[in-house]
Amino acid sequence: MKLLLRRLGLYLITAWVAITANFLLPRLMPGNPIEQLIAKLQGRVTPQMIRAIKLQFGQGLNQPLIVQYGHYMSGLFHGQLGESITLAQPVSQVLGGEIWWTIGLIGTAAVLSFLIGTTLGVIFGWRRGSRLDAVIPGATFLQSLPYYFLGTLLIMFFAAKMHWFPIEGAYDTGTQTQGWNWGYILSVLRYSQLPIISIVLSSLAGWMLGMRNMMVTTISEDFVLMAVAKGLPRRKVMWHAARNAVLPSVANLALTIGFLVSGSLLVEQVFNYPGVGNLLVNAVGNEDYPLLQGIFLLVTFTVLGANFLADALYYLLDPRTRVSGQAQ
Amino acid sequence: MTDKTILEVQNFDVDYGYGDAAVRAVSDVSFTLGASKVLGVAGESGSGKSTLVYGLTRLLREPGVIVGGEVKFHLDGEGEFDILSASEEEIRKIRWSHISIVLQSALSxxxxxxxxxxxxxxxxxxxxxxxxxxxxxxxxxxxxxxxxxxxxxxxxxxxxxxxxxxxxxxxxxxxxxxPELVIMDEPTTALDVVTQREIVSELAELRRQLGFAMIFITHDLSLLVELADDIMVMYAGQIVERAPAKELHDAPRHPYTLGLMNSFPPLHGERTELEGIPGSPPDLKALPTGCPFSPRCAFAMDKCRQERPPLVLEVGTEHSVACWLHDSSYQGAVPVELSKRLAKNSGGAQ
Known part of the structure; x- marks a missing residue:
């Protein structure tokens, strides 16, 4: 437990560094974002509006940097990330609304891909050298296609041509309204199918190959030979091997979840799906700095959180990582 | 203890690889093991001693293949069990309940x-x-x-x-x-000498109590002499000598056995200079014609390089050896180190 707490401390320091960098970067950038914003409005601004914008960025009072930093930090602790310029809403509110789409779609797809890929990997590893190995090039081919290409291909064929799936969006905006009603939930499920399939197809090979190779390595370990020698049924022997072989994949899964937000960008663009990725693209396009800063913070925290999750999982799954009493 | 046989091995062959690439790792091995007896198997790394026991228990990993022979295990009251023709499920039931195994590295x-x-x-x-x-x-x-x-x-x-x-x-x-049979594959090799001694004496004690038979693999002949009833020495996948432990120790007949013996300090007795065996274990892919040990043998004759000596049981003894020096056709004098003689310091054998 002490080990985990020490790791947690390390992550807190990392988070603080990231937050500070997030605070400093826009202020150190050549070309003041505020000036740019004012220039974009091309003289249609009154001095009051300029003052309002500056206030919004916390720069209007010509405070020294350290005081601004104090304001920024205290605001952060209260969940205030500033106002989005383009959406005229608090950034925290914007992110709070969109994050669930991303978690729901990318998270589900990542977990599904992990489960399917790892299970296949166990089987393929157990039967290495059999005809099953012929599936591997196919899976790696799907992974090697650029994601937007694969996604577009799937949309063209299965959605536009065959009409098996909706083409874009997160739910049927024509007939459904958001809320906890069956029509809406079913619509969301239906619209998420093709995006999820596309993500699983493009990421399956990684899990599968990783697990297969770990299985092949683990099977040659003595304790697997012992499991056979002990007369255990095949299923149990496989479990001895798989339980050991899965450790690196579990760590990878946690790290993948860390890239959930940043990885959502392509999927959400291809399927015109709501979510943080889409938000990021729009924020960059509109030079919406407060929103950008908010998204960067979110990415930082998910990556750090996922790393901590990976550590915690490893701690739970592998007794060797626990610092415990010595032999004797 | 009875004279019952529990394991019977006939003309057992194991290959690594298939077809033209196949290499014979265990060649024409036959032996029997009595209930509650300890059979020691000695030889250098690559002599086929581990391959032999993994083959016998069908634990051989790819690309090891059993290509010939018969392995019969005698179950108490249930008759003979043919290990090589048994189905996976049948052999699974035999494993551990009748034959168990201890590997070299307990950590792995x-x-x-x-x-x-x-x-x-x-x-x-x-x-x-x-x-x-x-x-x-x-x-x-x-x-x-x-x-x-x-x-x-x-x-x-x-x-x-x-x-x-x-x-x-x-x-x-x-x-x-x-189980009736416990196979020990170099169980003490990874341990320090003190622990090694403790474990060997514990094993001897356990065996007295429980009466299981043992196949004990090691390259340390001096250890076997204390523990085993019989010792089998393997070289290049073949048995080159088999004899009761004491006799083998006191009067080794095969030059390779002698070499192995001189490679280890005795556990008891005076200190002698260690000699070792010149050269390295043979490449199974390119075995010399004739006796596989001939290139490293100090006593090799022309015949040794042409014909492979068969394993022959010496008349009136339990001592078998595969060496032309001890063949009836050999006319010359047997080197004094390998001749029948009384032991140096203990007058036990022969």
């Missing part, structure tokens, strides 16, 4: 993610579904006590134990189902 032989108790529990449960959880735990503790370990070791993970403790645990586990 134990699942690193499991507590010791769970490993015991699993093997007991798989082979006897009638045991209750409580009975399984009691039996596990009993087994640990057998090898001098406290019951709280069941709660430990393998990495929390010392090398000696782990190997004792492996031995305890091998005895869990009271």
């Amino acid at each position: 032989a134990l699942n690193p993610l499991r507590r010791i108790g769970r490993e015991f529990d699993e093997v007991l449960r798989v082979h006897d579904a009638n045991l209750s959880k409580e009975q399984r735990r009691e039996r596990s503790e009993e087994l640990l006590a057998l090898v001098g370990l406290r019951p709280d070791r069941l709660r430990r993970f393998p990495h929390e134990l010392s090398g000696g403790q782990r190997q004792r645990i492996m031995i305890a586990m091998a005895l869990a189902l009271r």
Whole structure:
């Protein structure tokens, strides 16, 4: 437990560094974002509006940097990330609304891909050298296609041509309204199918190959030979091997979840799906700095959180990582 | 102890690889093992001693293939069990309950993610579904006590134990189902000499108590002399000599056995200079014609380089040797080191 707490401390320091960098970067950038914003409005601004914008960025009072930093930090602790310029809403509110789409779609797809890929990997590893190995090039081919290409291909064929799936969006905006009603939930499920399939197809090979190779390595370990020698049924022997072989994949899964937000960008663009990725693209396009800063913070925290999750999982799954009493 | 035979091996051959790429790792090995007897198998690395026992128990990994021979295991009251023709399911039931095995490295032989108790529990449960959880735990503790370990070791993970403790645990586990035969594949090689001694004497004691037979593989002949009833020396996948332990020790007949013997300091007795065997173990892909040991043998004759000597039982003894020096056709004098003689310091054999 002490080990985990020490790791947690390390992550807190990392988070603080990231937050500070997030605070400093826009202020150190050549070309003041505020000036740019004012220039974009091309003289249609009154001095009051300029003052309002500056206030919004916390720069209007010509405070020294350290005081601004104090304001920024205290605001952060209260969940205030500033106002989005383009959406005229608090950034925290914007992110709070969109994050669930991303978690729901990318998270589900990542977990599904992990489960399917790892299970296949166990089987393929157990039967290495059999005809099953012929599936591997196919899976790696799907992974090697650029994601937007694969996604577009799937949309063209299965959605536009065959009409098996909706083409874009997160739910049927024509007939459904958001809320906890069956029509809406079913619509969301239906619209998420093709995006999820596309993500699983493009990421399956990684899990599968990783697990297969770990299985092949683990099977040659003595304790697997012992499991056979002990007369255990095949299923149990496989479990001895798989339980050991899965450790690196579990760590990878946690790290993948860390890239959930940043990885959502392509999927959400291809399927015109709501979510943080889409938000990021729009924020960059509109030079919406407060929103950008908010998204960067979110990415930082998910990556750090996922790393901590990976550590915690490893701690739970592998007794060797626990610092415990010595032999004797 | 009875004279019953429990294991019978006839003309056993094992290859590595298939077709033209195949290499014969165990060649034409035949032997029998009596109930409650200890058979020592000695030889350098690559002599085929491990391949032999993994073959016998059908634990051989790819690309090892059994290409010929017969292996019969005699079950008490249930007759003969043909190991090579048995189905996977049949052999699974024989494993551990009748034949168990202890490997060289106990650390890698134990699942690193499991507590010791769970490993015991699993093997007991798989082979006897009638045991209750409580009975399984009691039996596990009993087994640990057998090898001098406290019951709280069941709660430990393998990495929390010392090398000696782990190997004792492996031995305890091998005895869990009271098998008739325990195969020991260099069980003490990875341990320091002090622990090695302790474990060997514990094994001898356990065997007296429980009466299981043992095949004990090692390259340390001096260890075998103390533990084994019979010793079989292997070279290039073949048996080159087999004799009762004491006799082999006192009067080795094969030059290779002599070389092995001179490579280890004796556990007791005066200190002598170690000699070792010149050259290195043979490349199985390119065995010399004739006797495979001939290129390294100090006594090699022309015949040794042309014809392979058969394993011949010396008349009126239990001593077999595959060497032209001891063939009836050989006219010259047998080198004094390899001749029939009384032992140097103990007048036991012959």
